[in-house]
Amino acid sequence: MDPRRVYERLLARFGPQHWWPAETRFEVIVGALLMAQTSWPRVAEAVGNLRRAGVLDPRALAAMSIGDLRALVRPAGLHRTKPRRLRAFCRHLVRAAGGDLDRFFARDPDALRRELLTLEGVGPETADSILLYASEVPTFVVDAYTVRVGRRLGWFDADRYDAVKAYFESRVPRDLGVYREFHALIVALGKDVCRPTPRCDACPLADGCAHARARGQLSYTPTKRTKERKTP
Ligand code: SF4
Secondary structure (H helix, E strand, O other), X not given: OOHHHHHHHHHHHHOOOOOOOOOOHHHHHHHHHHOOOOOHHHHXXXXXXXXXXXXXXXXXXXXXXXXXXXXXXXXXXXOOOHHHHHHHXXXXXXXXXXXXXXXXXXXXHHXXXXXXXXXXXXXXXXXXXXXXXXXXXOOOOOOHHHXXXXXXXXXXXXXXXXXXXXXXXXXXXOOHHHHHHHHHHHHHHHHHOOOOOOOHHHOOOHHHOHHHHHHOOOOOOOOOOOOOOOOO
């Protein structure tokens, strides 16, 4: 099944996902940096702590002690690495653009992505999340759900980040709104339906899915639209 058709079916099934749930672009960045190996509610709690402490600002975070920062972002886990990475990112942002996100994102997106990837703790998924949701760069975000769903559909047999990203970007026209929504919809599918043990009988993609075919599960009939999710 063509990825664009999959997008339409997922949108019809799950509805707009309203990603990324943040009040500012800087919050998106902080959330993306804190997301590794935890759940969104834990990240939201950490971001809330920073907001209440009045330090949800690049310059404020860049100047904080690691101890103080650790206490605030502790709910997000990995308390040895995440505070250090967050402060390092903010220091870079201050050095590179005076903490001004308009200036920071005004550069060539490819060069900016390469630069993000040199920063401590910023891998391709985090870099692309920042570019897609905090800036306005239509770059496809790949995560474990994307790999799982794509492999099961029979789209690719790879799990290498760049190969999966290239698969989508060569087939889905670069539209910021579509790229933002598509990633969120794949996550919704992966969480609710295409789980480690998939619920193919409840999946809107079953008639075009190699995995479902192999399991002999093509009996999907549309059910009531699932509740809209408003968090990663
Ligand atoms: S049909 Fe099954 S394996 Fe295929 S995408 Fe849907 S839930 Fe996943």
